[in-house]
Amino acid sequence: MTADTPPDVPDVPGDADLPPLALDIDGTLTTPEGAVDPRALRVLPEWPAPVVLATGKAFPYPVALCHFAGIPERVVAENGGVVCVDETVRVEGEADRVAAAVEAVRERGGDLGWGAADTVNRWRETEVAARLTADEALLRAVAAEFDLRFLDTGYAYHLTDPDVSKGRALGEAAAVLDRDPEAFVAVGDSMNDASTFETVGESYAVANADDAARAAADAVVDAGYMDGTLSVLADLVARADGG
DSSP: OOTTSOOOOOOOOTTOOOOOEEEOOTTTSBOTTSSBOTTHHHHGGGOSSOEEEEOSSOTHHHHHHHHHHTOOOEEEEGGGTEEEETTEEEEOSOHHHHHHHHHHHHHTTOOOSSTTTOTTTTTOSSOEEEOTTSOHHHHHHHHHHTTOEEEEOSSOEEEEOTTOOHHHHHHHHHHHTTOOGGGOEEEEOSGGGHHHHHHSSEEEEOTTOOHHHHHHSSEEOSSOHHHHHHHHHHHHHHHHTTO
16 A cells, blocks of 8 residues: 555454544544545444544534434534433533624624624534634634633634533543443544543544644544544554454
8 A cells, every 4th residue: 555545444343342432523534625534434334332423513513424424423512512422412601601702703893704604603502613714813812801712623713611622521422321431532633632632541633633632642643634543443443353
């Protein structure tokens, strides 16, 4: 296999003793162009242990991905603001405070940058996301004023409740699944994955990860995007097989 040849989807034995997974979506299950890599739709349904998709996207997005991948709806959305696992849904965070912060941004001449339809935020329940072309300094100032966390995930700016995180939400998801959070293996690429990495027993940043994710991960893999995620999954399968 050459460096330009994408890795194959690993052959996942249905009876293999494999760990549950916590997987980011953008930059982790996607192509460099941002589309969901079709190989994700092949490998995720074959994984015999629970798979939790943990993302900064609004709640409907990871639920839809679970639906089209044919896997149970086990998701952490909105950077931990929403958790849905086996028909148990928990929504956390002060949405009213976030809404007031957005109004303050607009009153000061800023906007979120998505246009009138704003499908990025239309179904969001606990936080708000702004396009990377938005006024970062203004967003940071308003976040501080309203006691909100500012996140730059590399895909959007987020204003979110400081008590909410992917890692905390994964702990709640693990409890519903009757699993120890440290039993999970996590893969991600962004600063919002750092709390997940601190929660699980084993964590990997893909090659395109930002500095915060790299620093928090147990290891950084050589390949990026879905290639990097597949390399982690292949290693887990090989270890389960005694390789």
